[in-house]
Each structure stands twice: as C-alpha cells, then as structure tokens.
Amino acid sequence: GAHVCVALLQNALMLPEFAESKRWKREAERRWEEVLKTQFHQDGSHVSLSTGYNWASIMALENMVALYRRVGREVPQRFLDVLEAAYRHPIALSRPD
Numbered sequence: 001g002a003h004v005c006v007a008l009l010q011n012a013l014m015l016p017e018f019a020e021s022k023r024w025k026r027e028a029e030r031r032w033e034e035v036l037k038t039q040f041h042q043d044g045s046h047v048s049l050s051t052g053y054n055w056a057s058i059m060a061l062e063n064m065v066a067l068y069r070r071v072g073r074e075v076p077q078r079f080l081d082v083l084e085a086a087y088r089h090p091i092a093l094s095r096p097d
Contacts, residue, residue, distance in 0.1 A: 002039070002060035005032045006067065013071045029076075032064065036082050044085030051090045058086045 005028050012024035039047055039057050046054035061083045068075040 001031065002035045002057060002064075005035060006060060006063045009064065010067055013067060013073065032079075035060075036078070040082055040086055042085070044082075044087070044089035046086075046089075051093060054086060054090055058083065061086065 008024050008031070009028035011018075012021045012028060015021055018024075041047065044054075046057055048054075061079065065075050065079055065083065068079075
C-alpha cells in the first residue's frame with residue numbers, strides 16, 4: 001500500500017498537466033493517511049513490532065517526503081512527525097541504556 005501511494009503521488013506531481021492529476025494526488029494522500037494509521041503506533045514502532053518492517057516503512061515514508069521536496073511542494077507536517085517517531089523507535093531499541 002505504501003509503495004502504491006508513492007507511485008500514485010509521483011504521477012500526480014510529475015504530470016500536473018494531466019486532467020486526473022488532482023484526483024490522483026488527493027487519492028494518494030488519502031490512502032497515505034491510512035497507511036500511516038495502520039502501519040505505525042504512536043511511539044513510532046511498526047505494527048508488526050519488527051525493526052525490519054519498520055525500516056521498510058521508513059524508506060517508503062522517506063520516498064514520499066523526498067517526492068514532495070523534489071517538486072518543490074511543502075511536506076505535510078504529519079508525514080514528518082510520523083517519520084521522526086519512526087526513526088526514534090529502532091534507535092531506542094539499539095541503545096544500551
């Protein structure tokens with residue numbers, strides 16, 4: 001689901017001249033909100049509680065953020081907040097304290 005959202009958003013942002021681009025963008029962002037809700041807990045851990053899946057989801061989120069930046073769009077703050085929490089979780093697990 002995360003990768004489909006990135007692809008859909010990429011098509012929308014890179015091809016704004018297409019009549020469907022605005023709808024694609026709305027749909028990608030709507031679906032992305034669902035991805036964020038279903039894949040990450042409040043503390044940034046992945047729902048599978050696997051650091052491997054957590055990192056895969058982080059990479060999808062990084063791709064989404066990079067796409068917004070590449071086309072000069074403002075990144076929704078919620079995306080950045082979830083990404084920050086998602087980074088903190090595996091880092092906290094790997095610290096000796």
